[in-house]
Amino acid sequence: MKETRGSLRHLTRAKAPWYWPILRKESRWTIKPSPGPHPLRRCIPLGILVRDILGYASSMRETRRVLSEGKIEIDGKTVRDYKYPVGLMDVIHVKPTNEYFRILPHPQKFLWLHPIKES
Template sequence: MTNHQKRLAVPNSWPVERKTETFTVKAGAGPHGEAGVPLLILLRDVLGYVDSRKEARYALNQDSVLVNGDAVSDEARPIGMFDILAFAEREEYYRVFPDEGGRLALTSVDEDAASSRLGRISNKTAVPGGDVQLTLHDGTNVRVDAEDAGEYDTKDSIVVDNETKEIVAHFTYEEGALVTAVSGQHAGRIGEIDEIDVTLGSGSNAVTVSADDGDFETVEEYVVVIDENFTGDDE
């Protein structure tokens, strides 16, 4: 199996130039599915911390790069929306956040903000033992007690502590909630949900969002509930 990916065929969310060269690195197996950007691209092409795959492997073998609180050794590890990258020796911390146009961008945050990450609940299922499993947008799972499970629903967002892996905050998907568009023509825009228009049948519900730069409408799959600490304006 090839380790390369044609640049013209990469997802729109990848922060790479498509016409400069023919190939780029291929993402490995892991979170975020096909939308995940290989860590090497962020280290080499976005941050400029390394010049080659060899240098990236050396740096990662020193446990100097943390993703969501865990040391990463695979330069092809997929990185995606709301992941936290920490470079403790440099005292630099970044959150992966959707930019205008849907491209993933790195937003600098402080150490405290980098101690947890945001996740959108995409599925909720009962598991053996009586607990309930919340599956997040990147495919990771968080377990909650059955008696607490009623608080959470799909499309809600939770904040997970990177060290304890426990839920430290919960944001409900509802009218009035602060959201960011993560896909579609309005990707990167932030505002409050003004109205949720429920569509009968199998069609997607429409969401009207009130933003400082004007209202916009999109489908609810394209918005994620956040709070003011997750807008990139941490300072």
């Protein structure tokens, strides 16, 4: 009989990757990215990107509303999942402000949003 390792669907803020721009002692839990094009240790969940990095929402409830209205595109596709993993070389388009960002590596922060022109 195989021993289980516990829940794999939850992630505490203390065990989140160091480059995520979240406050470690604000609350106990954070968003764990869903399976997708980027592995856990090389991505940021879309909810954290919208709320903490871009600042388009002040709470996760507002973040989910922004995403459900289809205001954010990733690589040309509208994404409504707040757990969607966003990683290296992804292009983020914010429709209401018509801003474009590309996620690039940064020497200190690991992942960085670089503003780009529409192309």
